[in-house]
Amino acid sequence: MTASDIASAVAGRRMSALDATEAALSRIKQHDSVLNSFTDVTADRARAKARAIDADIAAGKEVGPLAGVPFAVKNLFDVAGLPTRAGSKINRDRAPAARDATLIERMEAAGAVLVGALNMGEYAYDFTGENVHDGPSRNPHDTTRMTGGSSGGSGSAVGGALVPIALGSDTNGSIRVPSSFCGIFGLKPTYGRLSRARSFPFVASLDHLGPFARSVTDLALAYDVMQGPDAEDSACTTRGLEPTLPLIANPVSDLRIAIAGGYFQKNVFPEAVEAVSRVAKALGATKVVDVPEAARARAAAYVITTTEGASLHLDRLRKRPNDFDPAVRDRLIAGAMVPAPMVDRAQKFRRWYRAQLAEIFKTVDVLLAPATPCTAPKLGQVNFNLDGVELPVRANIGVHTQPISFIGLPVVAVPVPLEPLPIGVQIIAAPWREDIALRVAYALEKMGVAAAPAPRGL
Numbered sequence: 001m002t003a004s005d006i007a008s009a010v011a012g013r014r015m016s017a018l019d020a021t022e023a024a025l026s027r028i029k030q031h032d033s034v035l036n037s038f039t040d041v042t043a044d045r046a047r048a049k050a051r052a053i054d055a056d057i058a059a060g061k062e063v064g065p066l067a068g069v070p071f072a073v074k075n076l077f078d079v080a081g082l083p084t085r086a087g088s089k090i091n092r093d094r095a096p097a098a099r100d101a102t103l104i105e106r107m108e109a110a111g112a113v114l115v116g117a118l119n120m121g122e123y124a125y126d127f128t129g130e131n132v133h134d135g136p137s138r139n140p141h142d143t144t145r146m147t148g149g150s151s152g153g154s155g156s157a158v159g160g161a162l163v164p165i166a167l168g169s170d171t172n173g174s175i176r177v178p179s180s181f182c183g184i185f186g187l188k189p190t191y192g193r194l195s196r197a198r199s200f201p202f203v204a205s206l207d208h209l210g211p212f213a214r215s216v217t218d219l220a221l222a223y224d225v226m227q228g229p230d231a232e233d234s235a236c237t238t239r240g241l242e243p244t245l246p247l248i249a250n251p252v253s254d255l256r257i258a259i260a261g262g263y264f265q266k267n268v269f270p271e272a273v274e275a276v277s278r279v280a281k282a283l284g285a286t287k288v289v290d291v292p293e294a295a296r297a298r299a300a301a302y303v304i305t306t307t308e309g310a311s312l313h314l315d316r317l318r319k320r321p322n323d324f325d326p327a328v329r330d331r332l333i334a335g336a337m338v339p340a341p342m343v344d345r346a347q348k349f350r351r352w353y354r355a356q357l358a359e360i361f362k363t364v365d366v367l368l369a370p371a372t373p374c375t376a377p378k379l380g381q382v383n384f385n386l387d388g389v390e391l392p393v394r395a396n397i398g399v400h401t402q403p404i405s406f407i408g409l410p411v412v413a414v415p416v417p418l419e420p421l422p423i424g425v426q427i428i429a430a431p432w433r434e435d436i437a438l439r440v441a442y443a444l445e446k447m448g449v450a451a452a453p454a455p456r457g458l
Contacts, residue, residue, distance in 0.1 A: 003069040003164040003218040007111065010053070010068030017053035017068030021046050021113050024070035027162045028115065031458050037137045037147075037156035039075050040082055040117040046070070049113045064111030065221060071165040074151050075117040076124060077101040077209075078198035086200035087120040087150065089133045089323045090316055101198040102233070103167055103209055103226050110225035115163060118153030122325040124169060124202040125309060125332070126150040127177055127397035128377075132325045136379050139181060140455035141421055145376040148177035148397065151212070155182035158212045160455045165222050166212045171202050172301060173371075173401030175210050179413035180371035180424025184452045185219045185441060186212045190431045191408025192237045194223075195230035203308040204235070206301070206405060214452040216442040219412070220245045223434065244435040248442040255436065257285040260369040260428070263294035267386040267399050269374040271423050275416040279425045280368055282449040283440065289360055289367065297353050297403035300346035304406075306335030307343050327394065354407040361430035366440055370400045371413045371424030404428055412437040414450035422453055 001009070001020075009015035025043055032038050053068055073079065076086040078097035085091045104114060119137040121129060129152025130136040137152035139145040140160035147155045151168030155178025158166045168175050170188040179186030187210045194209050201207055211222040224243045230236045259280050265273075280286070310317075310332045317336070321329055360367070373386060373396070383390050386399070404411055404426065410433060413424040427444075429437040444450035 001164070002215050003066060003213065004221055006069050006164065007065060007067045011057070011063055013057060015068070017050040017113065018047065020068040021050040021070055021115065024115050024163055031160055031162060034143055034458065035138050035140060035156045035160050035162070036135050037119055037153040037160065037162065038072065038116045039085065039119050039134055039153070042079065042114055042116050046113050046115045049108065053111055064109060064225070066107065066225060067111035069112045069165060070115045070163045071107060071112045071167065072114065072116045072118050072157055072163050073104060073167040074120050074154050074169055076120060076169060076200040077104060077117070077167060079104065079114070079117055082117060084200050086124065087122040087131055090320055091200070097198070099198060102195040102230050106226045106228070107222065112165070118157055118166060120153055121150035122328045123313065124150040124171060124174060125328045126394065127173065128394050129155070129178065130379065139376045139457060141183060141453070141457050142376065143457045145378055146181060148181035148372070148376065150174040151178050154178060154212050155184065158182065158184045158214060160458060161214065164214060164218055167209060168212060169199065170208045170210060170405060171206045172305060172405055173398035175212065176371045176401045176411060176413040176424060176426060177397055179212060179415065181376035183415040183417060183422030184212055184214055185216055185415065186210065186413040187219050187223055187434065188405060188411045189223065189434055190410045192235045193434070194226050195233045195236045197230050197232035201312060203305050205304060205308060208405065208408070216248060216438060216445050217245070220248050220438050239432070242435070244438050247435045248438045250439055252283065252440050252443045255365045255440065256363065257283050257366045257368065257440065258287040258289040258364040259285055260291055260367045261288035262290040263403070264291065264369040264400055267373050268370055271375050271418055272370040272373055275418060275423045275425050276368055276370055278416055278449055279414070279444060282444060282447050285368060289364060291360065291403065292356050293353060294403040296349060297406045298399065300349050301402045301406040303338060303342055303346040306331060307338050310335030350406065357407060357409065365429065365436055367428040369426045369428060371426045372397055373399055375421035375423045400426070410434045410437055412441040414441045414444055415452050416449065417451050417453045
């Protein structure tokens with residue numbers, strides 16, 4: 001069942017919140033030994049929350065739009081009573097969180113039921129979903145393949161239909177990549193749209209939090225209940241609530257939709273080309289727009305990522321270097337040695353690039369681009385071939401996502417159900433226009449071009 005179906009059934013007394021919760025816990029118990037998407041299952045907490053919702057309904061009280069809907073969160077979100085591990089070994093020594101992250105509080109205020117915390121790449125510096133401490137999360141369509149990262153457990157749990165909604169983070173692509181590989185919908189909102197309070201950071205100037213779901217309606221539903229200012233996140237917007245759910249069914253015929261050209265048509269396997277082609281054809285999009293200096297944007301995003309990440313972890317690198325995933329540790333050490341003028345130039349270029357995209361969005365409403373260069377690689381795969389060049393998988397899966405999150409644009413990743421594996425397309429909109437990206441995603445879903453396939457690997 002979708003989240004909206006569950007909430008409707010619970011509110012209408014056709015199903016209890018406890019039954020919905022028990023069903024999710026049963027699916028987790030049955031399938032997660034294979035998927036390895038969860039690192040913590042909060043069963044007692046979930047049952048207590050579900051019983052409280054059922055009691056409110058029995059007493060005739062109003063319940064929220066997510067009443068009884070099970071959800072889970074990437075384990076960099078603070079969950080009261082758990083140490084916030086952020087995919088690491090080191091963080092397991094932290095005291096348990098005293099309070100939930102803001103977004104968990106908002107989901108639960110809307111009636112959702114937290115059932116656990118999810119596997120992720122160490123400290124979010126990962127595109128594969130592989131974790132040396134907890135093992136890899138596994139792709140629900142082929143368990144020998146990657147989920148993508150760093151929100152790998154979120155992609156696996158929703159793609160495997162263990163929960164209808166999960167929350168993750170996206171610094172350079174960590175919502176969009178697992179959405180693509182696991183065949184689900186993911187929303188990376190505008191930078192600053194959703195509060196990051198009480199979540200473990202990676203790169204403060206690039207970090208976003210957002211939802212995964214199996215339908216656009218569920219994606220919009222979760223996104224809407226999480227909106228709102230939060231003084232505890234200095235980057236969080238003071239804009240008022242801007243609900244998207246009432247708008248997603250609006251026609252898209254009046255939207256100016258273009259295909260991102262140049263850089264975004266390179267470094268792609270045939271399946272990525274096919275997915276973008278199907279989406280463009282369904283939307284009647286023929287105009288191609290070149291995004292200037294996208295390759296430089298990706299390079300600048302890398303410089304900012306590695307240096308901010310290194311600064312955040314410098315003390316841990318000095319005190320406990322052997323407790324890091326070596327691949328993460330070595331990239332952070334490299335970041336600590338990047339000269340300051342390079343960082344200054346990257347930030348100045350960022351301002352220029354943001355202005356260039358603002359000009360593009362004066363003449364188009366949506367850009368279409370691949371979410372990943374290919375479908376999910378095999379677990380443990382080290383290299384792949386992009387445009388005739390052998391490159392490391394881990395660093396290059398986000399080749400098409402990084403130039404977009406670099407300036408915080410809102411994106412919905414939509415799954416195109418190719419055979420044998422799904423792959424995602426980015427629906428990119430102007431800042432604060434999540435409603436437009438969701439409208440296009442909804443139209444594609446209604447046309448059957450975008451869909452979350454049933455898990456094939458279970």
